[in-house]
Amino acid sequence: EAKRQGRNQVVYAHQIQDREIERRLVLETHLQAGIQKDEFFVQYQPLMDLATNRLYGVEALVRWRHPELGIIPPNSFIPIAEESGLIIPLGRKIFEMAFADFAAWKTNFASARDLCLSINLSVKQMLQSNLAADIQAMARDAGLSLENINLEITESLFIDDMERAVKTIRELKTLGICISIDDFGTGYSSLKYLNQFSIDLVKIDKILIDNINGNLTNYNIVASMLELCAKLNLKAMAEGIEDIDQLEKLQGMNCPFGQGYYFAPPRDRNIIEEMLAGNMGSNLDESLAINDGS
Ligand code: C2E
Ligand code: MG
Ligand code: MG
Ligand code: MG
Numbered sequence: 631e632a633k634r635q636g637r638n639q640v641v642y643a644h645q646i647q648d649r650e651i652e653r654r655l656v657l658e659t660h661l662q663a664g665i666q667k668d669e670f671f672v673q674y675q676p677l678m679d680l681a682t683n684r685l686y687g688v689e690a691l692v693r694w695r696h697p698e699l700g701i702i703p704p705n706s707f708i709p710i711a712e713e714s715g716l717i718i719p720l721g722r723k724i725f726e727m728a729f730a731d732f733a734a735w736k737t738n739f740a741s742a743r744d745l746c747l748s749i750n751l752s753v754k755q756m757l758q759s760n761l762a763a764d765i766q767a768m769a770r771d772a773g774l775s776l777e778n779i780n781l782e783i784t785e786s787l788f789i790d791d792m793e794r795a796v797k798t799i800r801e802l803k804t805l806g807i808c809i810s811i812d813d814f815g816t817g818y819s820s821l822k823y824l825n826q827f828s829i830d831l832v833k834i835d836k837i838l839i840d841n842i843n844g845n846l847t848n849y850n851i852v853a854s855m856l857e858l859c860a861k862l863n864l865k866a867m868a869e870g871i872e873d874i875d876q877l878e879k880l881q882g883m884n885c886p887f888g889q890g891y892y893f894a895p896p897r898d899r900n901i902i903e904e905m906l907a908g909n910m911g912s913n914l915d916e917s918l919a920i921n922d923g924s
Contacts, residue, residue, distance in 0.1 A: 832866050
């Protein structure tokens with residue numbers, strides 16, 4: 631009896647594995663079709679200067695408008711795009727869209743002159759040998775100079791080819807592009823990268839920001855990270871600020887930059903344009919603090 635049960639479990643595990651593989655293949659096929667049919671678009675989340683409470687920049691965040699399934703968040707498809715290699719063509723589309731928007735804002739709004747644009751980059755993209763030249767060409771096509779462009783490296787994969795990664799980052803930095811380490815304090819990100827990649831900005835993960843009020847250990851971890859960044863001459867940004875208590879704690883710790891639903895969720899391009907045009911009230915802070923819950 632026990633033996634049969636054991637065998638059934640093995641069979642069952644195989645079935646789950648097969649179903650998972652099947653699910654991924656289906657998604658991969660849809661993803662490929664979606665890229666061809668331009669079903670992807672970019673939203674932008676404000677990045678704030680916490681010392682002045684002013685808009686510092688925006689982070690481009692991709693979304694998939696699937697004809698049947700509706701809007702699919704990136705966490706549901708970026709991992710599959712990475713594994714399948716589709717992140718390369720998809721990533722290129724994301725750059726094209728964000729560069730086109732950013733170039734238009736720079737031309738049309740004086741308030742966008744010093745604005746910074748942050749784009750997420752997965753490890754697979756970073757390991758492309760022609761990445762820097764590619765980005766340079768896309769910027770040229772968009773009529774955009776590479777000032778105030780920031781790439782956020784999200785480490786969802788272990789970097790096995792450090793030499794390649796370091797070389798690509800050096801090329802990007804030569805173009806004037808800034809490099810951030812995303813989700814710092816989780817995953818594979820480590821102190822070693824701060825030095826090896828000549829990082830400009832460290833984004834402290836939301837997980838750590840979530841509990842700075844209730845948990846003294848978390849508070850101390852974030853405080854130490856901010857001190858470390860200050861000592862190393864790195865900019866620091868807190869992710870996922872959701873309430874005023876968190877904001878005040880971070881301001882008390884001299885955290886220079888922040889992002890989160892407290893200020894604004896990711897928003898469509900046209901809403902960002904209204905913000906830049908100053909149509910959302912004379913006080914940018916107040917207009918940003920309106921959370922539309924999207
Ligand atoms: P990320 O780069 O760490 O982006 C921040 C994520 O946190 C975004 O989720 C944003 O909507 C969310 N967020 C910001 N503030 C708050 C807050 O106060 N509360 C909560 N609960 N969430 C907040 P999103 O847009 O779903 O993106 C998830 C992840 O997908 C990103 O994390 C990034 O790793 C990846 N991703 C998004 N767009 C791209 C892209 O264009 N290329 C690549 N390679 N990855 C992307
Ligand atoms: Mg990011
Ligand atoms: Mg992040
Ligand atoms: Mg994150």
